[in-house]
Amino acid sequence: MKIKIRLISSVIIRRIIRVLHLILLSPLCILVIIIRPLVKIRFGVLMGSRIGHFAADTEAYLCEKEANVSTGTVIDILGCPAFTCNKQLKEMWSRRLKIWPLAKFINAMDVGCSFWSFGSSNHHISLYNRGRDYRLFANSEPHLKFTAQERGMGEEMLAQLGVPLGAKWVCIHNRDSLYLDKKNGRRVSYHDYRNFTIDSMISAAKSLSEKGYYVIRMGSVVSENLSYTNSSIIDYANSKLRSDFLDIYLLANATFFLGSDSGVWCVPLVFRKPISMVNFTLLYNFYDKGYKPWIVIFKHFWHVEQKKYLSMNEIFGLGLINADRTEAYEKAGVELRPNSESEILELADEMDQRVRGVWHPSAEDIFLQEKIQKLLRDNAPKGFSGKIEILVGTAFLKNNPHFLA
Numbered sequence: 001m002k003i004k005i006r007l008i009s010s011v012i013i014r015r016i017i018r019v020l021h022l023i024l025l026s027p028l029c030i031l032v033i034i035i036r037p038l039v040k041i042r043f044g045v046l047m048g049s050r051i052g053h054f055a056a057d058t059e060a061y062l063c064e065k066e067a068n069v070s071t072g073t074v075i076d077i078l079g080c081p082a083f084t085c086n087k088q089l090k091e092m093w094s095r096r097l098k099i100w101p102l103a104k105f106i107n108a109m110d111v112g113c114s115f116w117s118f119g120s121s122n123h124h125i126s127l128y129n130r131g132r133d134y135r136l137f138a139n140s141e142p143h144l145k146f147t148a149q150e151r152g153m154g155e156e157m158l159a160q161l162g163v164p165l166g167a168k169w170v171c172i173h174n175r176d177s178l179y180l181d182k183k184n185g186r187r188v189s190y191h192d193y194r195n196f197t198i199d200s201m202i203s204a205a206k207s208l209s210e211k212g213y214y215v216i217r218m219g220s221v222v223s224e225n226l227s228y229t230n231s232s233i234i235d236y237a238n239s240k241l242r243s244d245f246l247d248i249y250l251l252a253n254a255t256f257f258l259g260s261d262s263g264v265w266c267v268p269l270v271f272r273k274p275i276s277m278v279n280f281t282l283l284y285n286f287y288d289k290g291y292k293p294w295i296v297i298f299k300h301f302w303h304v305e306q307k308k309y310l311s312m313n314e315i316f317g318l319g320l321i322n323a324d325r326t327e328a329y330e331k332a333g334v335e336l337r338p339n340s341e342s343e344i345l346e347l348a349d350e351m352d353q354r355v356r357g358v359w360h361p362s363a364e365d366i367f368l369q370e371k372i373q374k375l376l377r378d379n380a381p382k383g384f385s386g387k388i389e390i391l392v393g394t395a396f397l398k399n400n401p402h403f404l405a
Helices: 002-024 026-034 051-067 087-095 101-114 133-140 150-159 178-184 196-212 244-253 263-270 312-317 326-331 341-356 362-379 394-399
Strands: 041-047 072-080 167-175 214-217 256-259 275-280 294-298 298-302 334-337
Touching: 002 026, 002 334, 051 133, 051 263, 072 101, 087 244, 101 263, 133 263, 150 244, 167 196, 167 244, 167 263, 196 214, 196 256, 196 263, 244 263, 256 263, 256 341, 263 275, 275 341, 294 341, 298 312, 298 362, 298 394, 312 362, 326 334, 334 341, 341 394
Parallel strands: 041 072, 167 214, 167 256, 256 275, 275 294
Antiparallel strands: 298 334
16 A cells, blocks of 8 residues: 555656646747757757667667758757666767757756657657667668777777687567566566576587587576586677676677567678577567668467467457457467577578578578468558568578468
8 A cells, every 4th residue: 555655645746847847848848849940950869778768769860961951950868767778878979969968857848848849759869669760770881889988998808708809699588577677676578478488599509510600699687597518609698898898899700690579689780790689579560670681580379279370361350460468369269489499590500501601592492481471461560561571580480481371
């Protein structure tokens, strides 16, 4: 009861503070609105608390701004929270963007201008959930750059990690619940449907190391150690060398990324590295995001009552195209089963061949890829007219005929 009272009190206090901000800042907000015909001033705060949004949505903002040059004078005032998920990423963005202090004030101006202009977004900069703009990455260069000093430091730390100068590496990553639980100070289960064990990636790691890659397991807060390591398979997530700087350096310079759809994948994305994802679930990303090269394999959608694995048509039929919470799958009576070691190994081998330019699909491979592309287009959201760029792993399609039924 006491906890409930404290929560209610906290909500009331926040609302009172918000109203006070609207009142106190109203003259300044109204002035910004009045001068809009002469100069448009926009406000936004970088999503610094989650690495995926911090990396990819900020990059998307820059790409969109360059692609759509404004005819008038536009001034963007950007803020960034004092505490972010990655200090190195914040440092690199600050070299590329003018980041103003007092992020809370900037956010209050953003809210105030929207309120006093009756909900208009003229003075708002969207820096969150800009997935559609990821399509712009394919035809632009990365905005983030390492300094000469940072490159030197990266090479020194690679040597300490056991990766020789000039060696190639692949970053692997699995999602578990510990990072979000620790960040929130409590158990958070709404994204548990995305979780899987790191040990399911061991066969893939061994295969890649035999092909000459160093395999580096990423993560800043993880619930499991990698149960198998050797001189070229490194559990960096549990290493004393793990740091905000090295997180970004490793992901930015990997040959490719193999792992989950947790936010870490967005760092190699903004550096235009090839992406391969396992245990993929969110079908809407085929339409919302168009980054390439990007290849995925799905978790298995098991219908508990019908006791069978669902086809793609059946998944769409259950309305799971944009299901992004564990509860949505439970309500639909669907249990998500993770990819096996062999499935992840097959995707890793295909990705290796693709990045080396030696991938030669058979007539059957091409037919299956065309078939799933047609299924995706047939089930596309109303109004979708873009091109679907994301591919599905070839072996996965061959070994799961029910998926295309």
